[in-house]
Amino acid sequence: MNHHPTDSSEVTSNSFREDSQTKTQKKRDDYLEWKDYFMAVAVLAAKRSKDPNCQVGACIVKDLKIVGVGYNGMPSGCSDDEFPWGKEVSNPLDEKSLYVCHAEMNAIINKNISDLKDCSIYVSLFPCNECAKLIIQSGIREVVYLSEKKPYKPKYMASRRMFLAAGIKCRQFIPKQDKIEINFTTNNNDIL
Ligand SMILES: [Zn+2]
Numbered sequence: 473m474n475h476h477p478t479d480s481s482e483v484t485s486n487s488f489r490e491d492s493q494t495k496t497q498k499k500r501d502d503y504l505e506w507k508d509y510f511m512a513v514a515v516l517a518a519k520r521s522k523d524p525n526c527q528v529g530a531c532i533v534k535d536l537k538i539v540g541v542g543y544n545g546m547p548s549g550c551s552d553d554e555f556p557w558g559k560e561v562s563n564p565l566d567e568k569s570l571y572v573c574h575a576e577m578n579a580i581i582n583k584n585i586s587d588l589k590d591c592s593i594y595v596s597l598f599p600c601n602e603c604a605k606l607i608i609q610s611g612i613r614e615v616v617y618l619s620e621k622k623p624y625k626p627k628y629m630a631s632r633r634m635f636l637a638a639g640i641k642c643r644q645f646i647p648k649q650d651k652i653e654i655n656f657t658t659n660n661n662d663i664l
Contacts, residue, residue, distance in 0.1 A: 530579035542578025576603035604631035614641040
């Protein structure tokens, strides 16, 4: 029986050649930094939100692993089309804030580990006081935010006050790059 022993030896020598070629190449330096990646996940999640005025995303991280993602939206079963998205409207029952779950809440509830002790949360917008309470009570120890809207408003001042008292680290995120582009039409899978 002839099993073409030369075939297998060719395969071996070819893969060896490829391996040694790869080893001589320097790693790329235009890769996405962890922190930019986590904030980018928060910003991408925000794009799922149907809120006409404010899209917010959150990404919870533990030991460089994403353990929860969320964006602002209506509770499950409460239709995006039927529930109101209004703000400062004449009928108080049409105020979106009565219904919308904020990104931080959804990310915390969507967690895929048992508890969020010592996690960081990346948020595209500085958290309101209600989310600050959830963040503190969940065990999250660090808040990294991209932007801040009207910091003089009581709900944001209250957040700061609670974060400070609870010892939650809080810092504004400075991205390494201003823009990350995702292009589904370009084939950039240059792995081979
Ligand atoms: Zn909030």
